[in-house]
Amino acid sequence: MTQGSTATRTTERRSPWMDDELEAVADLARNFFAKHVTPHQKRFASQGFPDKSAYRELGTLGLAGMSIPTEYGGGGGTFAHDAVLFHEQVMAGDHSLQLGVHSGIVPHYLNAYADHEHKLRWLPKLVSGEWVGAIAMTEPGTGSDLQNITTRAVRDGDDYLISGAKTFISNGRNCDLVIIAAKTDPGLGARGVSLIVAEVDDNTPGFERGRILEKVGQKGQDTTELFFDRLRVPATNLLGDREGTGFAQLMQQLLPERLICGVAATAAMERAVALTVEYTKSRNMFGQTLFDLQNTRFELAECASIARISRTFIDDCIVKYLAGQLDATTAAMAKYWLTDQQCAVIDRCVQLHGGYGYILEYPIAQMYADARIQRIYAGSNEVMKDLVARSL
Numbered sequence: 099m100t101q102g103s104t105a106t107r108t109t110e111r112r113s114p115w116m117d118d119e120l121e122a123v124a125d126l127a128r129n130f131f132a133k134h135v136t137p138h139q140k141r142f143a144s145q146g147f148p149d150k151s152a153y154r155e156l157g158t159l160g161l162a163g164m165s166i167p168t169e170y171g172g173g174g175g176t177f178a179h180d181a182v183l184f185h186e187q188v189m190a191g192d193h194s195l196q197l198g199v200h201s202g203i204v205p206h207y208l209n210a211y212a213d214h215e216h217k218l219r220w221l222p223k224l225v226s227g228e229w230v231g232a233i234a235m236t237e238p239g240t241g242s243d244l245q246n247i248t249t250r251a252v253r254d255g256d257d258y259l260i261s262g263a264k265t266f267i268s269n270g271r272n273c274d275l276v277i278i279a280a281k282t283d284p285g286l287g288a289r290g291v292s293l294i295v296a297e298v299d300d301n302t303p304g305f306e307r308g309r310i311l312e313k314v315g316q317k318g319q320d321t322t323e324l325f326f327d328r329l330r331v332p333a334t335n336l337l338g339d340r341e342g343t344g345f346a347q348l349m350q351q352l353l354p355e356r357l358i359c360g361v362a363a364t365a366a367m368e369r370a371v372a373l374t375v376e377y378t379k380s381r382n383m384f385g386q387t388l389f390d391l392q393n394t395r396f397e398l399a400e401c402a403s404i405a406r407i408s409r410t411f412i413d414d415c416i417v418k419y420l421a422g423q424l425d426a427t428t429a430a431m432a433k434y435w436l437t438d439q440q441c442a443v444i445d446r447c448v449q450l451h452g453g454y455g456y457i458l459e460y461p462i463a464q465m466y467a468d469a470r471i472q473r474i475y476a477g478s479n480e481v482m483k484d485l486v487a488r489s490l
Contacts, residue, residue, distance in 0.1 A: 113413045115178050115420060123164070123182045130159055131190035139194060142318030146310040147271045148194040150230060157227025162201045166209055171222035176420055177354060181361045188365035191461055193468050194318030196268040198358045200224070203351065204231030207277055207293065211337035211347055220275060220295065232273035234264040234324055235348065242481045244279065245288035245345055249326065251280035253333065258282075258294055260304070260329040266475070270322030271310050274298065278326070279348065282341040291344035293337040296329060304329035315467030353426055355476045356433035357415060363440035363472055364412045366465060367405040373462055374398060374447040377454075394450055401443045408436050427489040434482035437472035444469050 134155045135148075142148045156162045164179035166172025173179060180202050187197060205224050208217060223229040240247050249262025260280055267276075276296050283290035298305045308323025337347060375398060378389040388394050415432050418424040448455035448466050455462050473479045 113409070113416070115413065115416050116182075120178055120182050123161070123179055124186055126159060127161055127183050127186035128190070130156060130161060131187060131192055135192050135195065136190055139192065139318060142194040146312075146317065147320035148318055150227075150272050152195055153200065153227035153230050153272075155227070156195070156197075156201075157225060162197075162227055163205050163221065163225030164201070166205050166221055166225055170209065170217050171225040172205070177357070178416065178420060180358075181416060184358060184361045185365045188362050189369050191369075191464065192318075193316040196319050198355070198362070199233060199268045200231045202358050203355055204233055204275070204277060206354065207233065207337060207347065207351055208295070210351070211293070211343075212295070213334075216295070216335070224275065229274035230269050230272040231275050231277075232267055232269040233277040233279075234267050234270075235279045236264060236266045238263055238265050242477050244348055245291060247279055247281060247291065248284075249278065249280040250284065251278075251282050251292060251294055251331075253282075254330075256333055257330050258333055258336075260294065260296070260326045260331060262326050264324040264326075265308075266311065267322050267324050269320060270324050271307055271320035276324070277337070278331075279344055286342060288345040289342045291348070292341045293344040293347055294331055295335040295337060296331045302329070314470060315464070316471060349426075352477060353424065353429045354419070356429045356482070357412075357419060357424070359472055359476050360412045360415060360429075360432040360436040363436040363469075364405070364408045366440050366469060367401070367408055367443045370444045370447040370462060370465055371398065371401050371405050373465075374401070374450050377451055377460075377462075388450070397446055397450060401446055404439050404443055408439055412436060427486055430477075430482040430485040433476060434473075434479035434486075437469075438479060440472055441469050 134152050138149065153162065160173055161183055163171065164173035164175045164183065165177055168174040183201065184198060187195070205221055208220050212220065224231050235244060237247055237249065249260065249264065251258040251260045260278060262280065274297065276298055278294050278296055280292060280294055281290050282292040296305070304327050306325040308325055311321045311323070313321060375389070378394050379387055381388040383391065412432060415424055415428060444462065444465050447462050451460060451462050454460050457463055
């Protein structure tokens with residue numbers, strides 16, 4: 099790679115939620131990506147999925163499930179520990195391991211809604227990296243409108259029989275455990291949605307992994323179709339104490355999911371600015387460096403300011419979330435605004451790279467391709483704006 103594949107933090111200030119322990123976590127995570135992920139990124143992108151061994155290495159280091167209670171194999175930490183991991187992943191230029199889903203989302207559904215026995219069965223395997231987790235919400239005809247999903251779960255004695263199709267499922271190719279959003283009562287709308295956990299492998303009857311979808315960016319991350327044809331799952335795998343609570347569970351857990359997007363967006367802006375400062379100071383043009391040109395300096399000044407404002411905003415959100423005070427409206431604001439700014443800042447940084455900004459040999463080009471999905475998943479930014487508007 100011609101330009102530096104890593105970038106230092108663009109700000110010397112320490113986030114108010116950081117401490118020495120979290121700095122040590124950051125160092126450990128940085129070393130993990132440098133040793134176990136970065137050397138394999140091209141291969142992961144070529145095959146369309148990361149090696150499952152990378153998840154096991156993550157688990158061995160104690161970096162997966164850091165915010166899960168120690169009783170279930172986790173680190174007993176907070177969202178701050180996960181935020182450090184997600185930040186370092188972006189700074190390493192990795193999108194192959196979908197850790198937001200595996201470590202930040204799936205274990206917390208289980209921790210919040212599964213019974214004690216199932217937590218003891220499922221969580222240690224996810225935390226150790228023995229299993230990879232996924233959540234299947236989106237369907238070919240249903241995206242953000244989750245109350246209108248058509249996947250059915252029909253009770254059959256002590257089991258559910260699940261039938262339907264899901265798409266855009268992160269970790270779908272590698273998953274060993276998948277949380278399935280299904281209708282247990284199609285006549286009740288949102289109140290008929292339930293979340294059911296399935297343990298799966300390539301030989302599970304009624305379960306089929308579809309295509310690994312070819313995406314614009316994040317090519318090393320396995321995003322797949324999943325198909326269920328009377329997949330038999332024990333009724334005890336229902337999350338919650340009764341049917342019909344799935345939609346409420348989804349709404350509750352979407353708040354940290356949107357915060358994860360904001361953490362990644364902010365880190366991406368910081369990395370993009372750092373990479374572009376490095377490039378423009380080394381690129382000569384008209385007898386001086388590209389950085390010496392006024393337009394370059396003004397563009398980077400604006401991008402650095404946006405990144406700093408974004409850092410201040412996401413830090414405030416994290417502090418509030420850790421204190422149990424982050425509201426859904428602010429989380430929606432953070433998700434849409436920060437990911438919008440991520441795409442805008444990276445686009446401006448691509449422009450400052452000139453033709454090299456369009457060449458994938460340069461990290462900024464890959465960042466441009468990888469960023470676009472941020473405005474779509476975890477609830478499209480248009481949906482986020484509507485949620486904000488409802489609070490006005």
